[in-house]
């Protein structure tokens with residue numbers, strides 16, 4: 001694993017421009033993965049920010065419905081709420097309504113976290129699905145081609161919330177995480193699995209993220225309080241796609257429209 005982390009970021013003027021950039025980014029990475037390996041395994045986060053990107057990917061007026069290699073894509077989830085798949089809070093339901101119902105991807109290509117089950121059962125079932133799908137042996141970890149993350153105003157990503165047990169889970173692929181500050185349980189990929197992905201990018205929008213983004217990506221290490229600092233891809237490279245409001249406290253980008261930060265271990 002790389003000792004230093006290179007964080008490359010771009011800043012778009014508003015959430016709509018950010019969503020379009022994210023769609024192009026996913027298309028580019030998916031084409032690269034299929035070119036290199038004949039398929040693309042994508043793990044997506046939920047929440048509100050990705051919804052605009054999913055809608056663009058599904059929009060027939062945009063090039064993505066025809067250009068994305070849908071038949072070679074396998075879709076996974078980074079985390080899920082402990083609710084049924086038709087519940088308003090379900091990441092699966094959001095993804096189905098914004099994307100899956102509108103693109104040529106078959107149900108068997110989609111690996112849903114079963115939020116309707118007991119949390120520990122749901123986590124174990126998903127871990128079993130990953131082990132079977134990726135044909136893992138022993139302590140092997142699944143290697144997603146693309147893994148998307150959002151960041152909450154509290155600095156969480158996936159369902160790795162501040163001061164919760166899952167921050168310390170390194171032996172499992174999937175954890176049931178009790179989140180007392182939300183009085184709920186979540187199902188989440190563990191951070192070693194996230195870091196094993198080939199391409200990890202954050203999609204962050206909104207002024208309510210600006211201060212925390214500065215702390216997470218430029219401040220002192222404090223992973224208990226800022227779990228997004230656990231994200232340190234094995235490649236040594238992390239991409240942030242942000243809008244202007246969320247990036248307000250980061251250094252401005254260069255003439256090429258890109259910003260760069262370095263973090264030492």
Ligand SMILES: O=C(O)[C@H](O)[C@@H](O)[C@H](O)[C@H](O)COP(=O)(O)O
Pocket residue numbers: 045046047048049050078079080081091149150151152156157158159
């Ligand atoms: O299940 C979830 O909610 C997500 O996986 C979560 O980690 C999300 O990415 C952040 O909370 C940011 O959410 P927004 O995009 O809504 O700000």
